[in-house]
Amino acid sequence: DQQVKQNSPSLSVQEGRISILNCDYTNSMFDYFLWYKKYPAEGPTFLISISSIKDKNEDGRFTVFLNKSAKHLSLHIVPSQPGDSAVYFCAARPHGSSNTGKLIFGQGTTLQVKP
Amino acid sequence: NAGVTQTPKFRILKIGQSMTLQCAQDMNHNYMYWYRQDPGMGLKLIYYSVGAGITDKGEVPNGYNVSRSTTEDFPLRLELAAPSQTSVYFCASSYDGHYGYTFGSGTRLTVV
Numbered sequence: 478d479q480q481v482k483q484n485s486p487s488l489s490v491q492e493g494r495i496s497i498l499n500c501d502y503t504n505s506m507f508d509y510f511l512w513y514k515k516y517p518a519e520g521p522t523f524l525i526s527i528s529s530i531k532d533k534n535e536d537g538r539f540t541v542f543l544n545k546s547a548k549h550l551s552l553h554i555v556p557s558q559p560g561d562s563a564v565y566f567c568a569a570r571p572h573g574s575s576n577t578g579k580l581i582f583g584q585g586t587t588l589q590v591k592p
Numbered sequence: 593n594a595g596v597t598q599t600p601k602f603r604i605l606k607i608g609q610s611m612t613l614q615c616a617q618d619m620n621h622n623y624m625y626w627y628r629q630d631p632g633m634g635l636k637l638i639y640y641s642v643g644a645g646i647t648d649k650g651e652v653p654n655g656y657n658v659s660r661s662t663t664e665d666f667p668l669r670l671e672l673a674a675p676s677q678t679s680v681y682f683c684a685s686s687y688d689g690h691y692g693y694t695f696g697s698g699t700r701l702t703v704v
Contacts, residue, residue: 481634511692520596520682521635523692566634577642578623578689579650582634 480504481569483583491591496554498586500567503548507569511580512541512552515564524565525552557590564588594618598683598696605673605703613668613699615683623686624666625693626650626658628679635682641666642689673703 482501490496498512508529513521527534527541527550534541540553550569554561564587568580599614617624622643627635627650637650641660655677657669666685670677680700684693 479634483634486632513692513695518697520684520695520697521693522695526692568635574689576689577640577648578625578686578693579637579640580635580693582627582636584632584634 479584481567481581481583483565483567483586485586486584487587487589489589489591490557492559493556496552496557496561496588496590498552498554498565498567498588500550500552500583501548502550502569505545505548506572507581508572508575509570510541510543510550511568511570512539513566513568513582514561515566515585521566554588557588559590559592562588562590596683596685596694596696598681598699600699601697602700603702605670605701607673607675607703609673610669610671611673611701613670613681613683613701615666615668615696616664617666617683617685617694618664619685619687619694620663621685621687621694622663623689624660625684625686626656626666626668627682627684628652629682629698630679638668638681670701675703677701678703 511526512524515521625640626638639658683696
């Protein structure tokens with residue numbers, strides 16, 4: 478069963494507008510959430526993270542929101558740029574995994590930012 | 593600073609053949625991981641290591657084996673390749689397991 482789900486396989490936005498990528502998780506046993514970005518033929522790169530004790534974390538154009546009651550995570554990119562076009566993965570770290578760093582990944586959402 | 597280096601980038605194997613996917617990191621990271629990515633699926637953890645001499649199974653370990661004799665290297669061995677092992681394999685490392693990984697660029701493996 479998929480514990481971390483990204484239900485939108487793709488998203489297309491206009492340059493300069495906001496991109497919102499969503500992620501849902503199925504249980505409360507995660508203590509840390511991360512977003513990775515992946516370009517074709519490259520490995521994923523770490524983008525931004527948030528602890529389960531927070532509800533927002535911001536880094537430049539990227540903001541991650543965590544709604545624990547809804548078990549929902551979102552990544553906002555403002556303003557979106559063509560170079561943001563990539564596959565975005567959300568990931569979650571299970572409680573008790575801080576000594577191993579194991580992560581569970583969602584399926585990914587392909588973002589296309591049109592000039 | 594090369595980061596995480598994976599070799600080869602591409603490989604075609606015949607059913608029943610064996611091979612080793614190489615992974616090396618030069619960041620003195622203690623934690624290393626092997627994930628596979630199938631089309632439309634998230635990355636699934638195969639094996640991981642929290643230090644030299646210590647390895648453990650992840651979510652999908654069957655058909656694979658690993659070793660960690662040095663901090664730098666974490667090879668993944670496929671014995672008796674099967675079509676179900678057709679995938680893109682990513683190696684990753686982390687200094688202390690608490691924050692984001694550094695990934696390699698991947699190995700695309702096709703078993704025919």
